[in-house]
Amino acid sequence: MDPLTARWRPEFPGLDRHIYLNTCSLGQLSQRSVAAMHRFMDLWADLGASAWYEIWLGEVAEARARFARLIHAQPHEVALLPSVSVALSVIGSSLDYSQRPQVVVTEMDFPTVAYPWLARAREGVQVRFLPAPDGVHVPLEAFQEAIGPETALVATTHVFFTSGWIQDLRAIARLAHAAGALCLVDGYQAVGQIQVDVKAAEVDIYIGGGLKWLLGGPGAVFMYVREELIPQLEPTTTGWFATQEMFRFDPRSFQWAQDARRFEPGTPALAAVFAANAGMSIVEQIGVPAIRARTQALVADLVARLREAGLQPRMPEDPERHAGIVMVPVADPPGAVQALRRGQIIVDHRPGALRISPYFYNTEAENQALVDTLSALERRP
Ligand SMILES: Cc1ncc(COP(=O)(O)O)c(C=O)c1O
Structure with a gap:
């Protein structure tokens, strides 16, 4: 696991309960905030x-x-x-x-x-x-x-x-x-x-x-x-x-x-x-440049996995102009959010698309789990 992610995951106990890819709606609760x-x-x-x-x-x-x-x-x-x-x-x-x-x-x-x-x-x-x-x-x-x-x-x-x-x-x-x-x-x-x-x-x-x-x-x-x-x-x-x-x-x-x-x-x-x-x-302790670098790597990883699975994210082409929000047009965004939720994967939707937002505490394995479940959902008749 990426060292920054491994160091900080225990600070966020919610990450053990579900796959959380929705920081752009609400960041995870830390032990420090509690x-x-x-x-x-x-x-x-x-x-x-x-x-x-x-x-x-x-x-x-x-x-x-x-x-x-x-x-x-x-x-x-x-x-x-x-x-x-x-x-x-x-x-x-x-x-x-x-x-x-x-x-x-x-x-x-x-x-x-x-x-x-x-x-x-x-x-x-x-x-x-x-x-x-x-x-x-x-x-x-x-x-x-x-x-x-x-x-x-x-x-x-x-x-x-x-x-x-x-x-x-x-x-x-x-x-x-x-x-x-x-x-x-x-x-x-x-x-x-x-x-x-x-x-x-x-x-x-x-x-x-x-x-x-x-x-x-x-x-x-x-x-x-x-x-x-x-x-x-x-x-x-x-x-x-x-x-x-x-x-x-x-x-x-x-x-x-x-x-x-x-x-x-x-x-x-x-x-x-x-x-x-x-x-x-x-x-502040981690530092925004380190957070940005890790989030950019996770976004690149997510996008590559989505494309590999035949899904087509809608996003800026230049990674330097793209922050940690990835939109994926799907047939039924609210239905997909609910189905993913039943599989303990939390994302969000906005009109016409799923909204996925990895942050430094997420892993590549979580990206893959999301893509697997989502592509199975989209293949369903
Ligand atoms: C860009 C942006 N501005 C504002 C808001 C919400 O504003 P408020 O604090 O008034 O609820 C959101 C979502 O929560 C947002 O994504």
Whole structure:
């Protein structure tokens, strides 16, 4: 077995119960995250509310700092939020659409990327969807053609959730900036499994979180906002955590915090923060380059085995533009997911195709077991 995989498999006991090839929906639960959540509960029982000031706010600060390191940002540029949707809604409430009513998204983005702007139709916001003719990627020319003086924001994705395509963020950010627009990126399918450098990418806003490749479970999402941009954004989807002096408890005075906390409306879900911090610490310990190399090897292995069995994955041709998501068109995707589940193999489906996502803790033998079961299913009359 690959040494990295062999070293880390025992950390994830769920891997002994089934073949798990679905990290792009939900990363595996680590023993480290379990221990962290137990620590949270012990502190709750032992210290009650005094755990807040003494320890819990420290855990939140550590989680922000760890996420910042993973994307090459600074901790004060990172806000903690409960979901990508909330993060997008907070940004949606911070923009002025009077001179620039347009928001550019792509049809490959996760639907929640478009919704906060579709929901603002009565404020005059217009959403422009860029097509993906091959169902895998959106050509840069489409961004170039769509972005203009009426564009307030380009909101798109780092790794597409139904193709694994890695977008060229710097090229997109430059097109947005050349037209005076901002560039927001949903990196939920990217951080952890591929290198992210928000400064090199020149993006304004970047969202990631624990759920998938950071191994942290649901409930902790992090949003980077470029330092210089923070004071220019005044969210109206807000609350007491966003204020400069939240512990003054003065309902009459409202002033946004100077750092990215201004995007945090209220009390964070602490159990989720403990789990996410532990998950991120594993990613940090292994190192993203090693994770990426192992995941790329597993993806190449899976694709070769699928093709050998006569199945035809739909994916980017260039492995450097392809992250750990492999789509396989099949006759009945939900039926195939259920049949595989009965064989203790967990994958997912999206319209028209199975979605398979190996991560560093998977093995080539698991790839083969999936391909054997799937090809038997597809051969059935
Ligand atoms: C790319 C991407 N963005 C966002 C989401 C979900 O967003 P939220 O945290 O609002 O549920 C998903 C899936 O869970 C996703 O794959």
